[in-house]
Amino acid sequence: MESNNDKPSTPTNAGSTGSPGTQAQAKGFQAVRKAHQSEIVEDYVELISDLIEQCGEARPVDIASHMGVTQPTVVKNLARLQRDGFITREKYRSIFLTKTGADLANICRHRHRIIVAFLLHLGLDAETAEHDAEGLEHHVSNKTLAAFEAALEK
Amino acid sequence: MESNNDKPSTPTNAGSTGSPGTQAQAKGFQAVRKAHQSEIVEDYVELISDLIEQCGEARPVDIASHMGVTQPTVVKNLARLQRDGFITREKYRSIFLTKTGADLANICRHRHRIIVAFLLHLGLDAETAEHDAEGLEHHVSNKTLAAFEAALEK
DNA sequence: TCCTAAAGTTAGCCATGGCTAATCTTCTAT
DNA sequence: ATAGAAGATTAGCCATGGCTAACTTTAGGA
Numbered sequence: 001m002e003s004n005n006d007k008p009s010t011p012t013n014a015g016s017t018g019s020p021g022t023q024a025q026a027k028g029f030q031a032v033r034k035a036h037q038s039e040i041v042e043d044y045v046e047l048i049s050d051l052i053e054q055c056g057e058a059r060p061v062d063i064a065s066h067m068g069v070t071q072p073t074v075v076k077n078l079a080r081l082q083r084d085g086f087i088t089r090e091k092y093r094s095i096f097l098t099k100t101g102a103d104l105a106n107i108c109r110h111r112h113r114i115i116v117a118f119l120l121h122l123g124l125d126a127e128t129a130e131h132d133a134e135g136l137e138h139h140v141s142n143k144t145l146a147a148f149e150a151a152l153e154k
Numbered sequence: 155m156e157s158n159n160d161k162p163s164t165p166t167n168a169g170s171t172g173s174p175g176t177q178a179q180a181k182g183f184q185a186v187r188k189a190h191q192s193e194i195v196e197d198y199v200e201l202i203s204d205l206i207e208q209c210g211e212a213r214p215v216d217i218a219s220h221m222g223v224t225q226p227t228v229v230k231n232l233a234r235l236q237r238d239g240f241i242t243r244e245k246y247r248s249i250f251l252t253k254t255g256a257d258l259a260n261i262c263r264h265r266h267r268i269i270v271a272f273l274l275h276l277g278l279d280a281e282t283a284e285h286d287a288e289g290l291e292h293h294v295s296n297k298t299l300a301a302f303e304a305a306l307e308k
Numbered sequence: 309t310c311c312t313a314a315a316g317t318t319a320g321c322c323a324t325g326g327c328t329a330a331t332c333t334t335c336t337a338t
Numbered sequence: 339a340t341a342g343a344a345g346a347t348t349a350g351c352c353a354t355g356g357c358t359a360a361c362t363t364t365a366g367g368a
Contacts, residue, residue: 072356
């Protein structure tokens with residue numbers, strides 16, 4: 001599982017039969033798939049950052065209960081985060097965010113807050129706003145995020 | 155791959171150590187993971203429905219180019235759609251949506267259009283609106299969708 | 309101190325959803 | 339009518355991200 005194989009590999013024939021709009025649509029779907037790959041990373045670094053602030057450290061058991069997954073799943077994903085340079089750690093020891101990880105966490109937290117504020121601004125209840133923001137935050141482009149911010153100022 | 159095993163299986167210990175808010179957060183993440191499972195289904199039935207309307211039929215080669223994936227990937231996913239009751243088909247023959255599939259397609263199309271309209275209403279360009287809607291549409295609750303609609307009427 | 313419970317880890321399973329290579333069908337144009 | 343191209347399928351690979359079961363380490367209390 002640790003073979004660094006790097007295989008996103010856009011299909012060679014993608015868009016070959018495509019009419020003008022088809023390729024744009026294909027790129028859209030590909031972007032969504034790419035977003036999915038970063039979601040776990042973003043969710044983890046954001047949560048780890050929060051836990052370190054609130055509790056002084058981010059224990060796998062707490063990450064697991066916040067994410068609603070089992071500890072082995074957390075361990076596996078932490079290994080990926082470490083492999084990809086977002087955290088550092090040693091067996092049985094604390095988790096630290098790298099600069100990359102901490103920066104990403106801040107960006108995510110910022111985006112998350114804007115989306116929640118925007119949804120509240122639309123009149124939604126706090127619970128729905130939080131819930132939907134969790135799903136939306138990975139799919140909002142910078143342009144749209146800016147539009148959300150602009151709407152808040154009015 | 156065709157063993158109907160049904161294994162979503164919420165972790166038995168989920169939220170065990172959790173403080174009050176923790177469980178809500180965990181449920182949120184679980185909901186996002188569940189949404190991911192339906193995404194492909196929704197994207198496919200929506201696209202199939204569009205293709206049937208526009209071209210008279212939905213060929214795997216066209217689905218592939220619209221989705222930006224290879225034909226074998228399409229075939230594999232069509233097998234799942236068939237297994238789960240959204241389409242009917244025979245080898246080398248046309249694809250038909252079941253009632254379930256067609257209904258789902260309509261719901262998705264409706265949601266998609268509202269989101270695009272809402273993003274345009276916010277002042278975004280058509281391309282960004284389309285692009286972001288693709289990612290957002292699977293993560294917008296009915297409440298939020300209603301709020302989007304309400305905002306459009308003003 | 310030392311024993312036990314909690315936390316962390318490893319191993320191994322499974323479904324999903326990508327891909328390529330190779331094969332098989334269908335269709336079309338000569 | 340048939341050959342070759344286009345489309346569809348199969349087989350097989352891989353990474354991801356879930357899970358359980360079993361084991362190891364750590365840490366805390368008697």
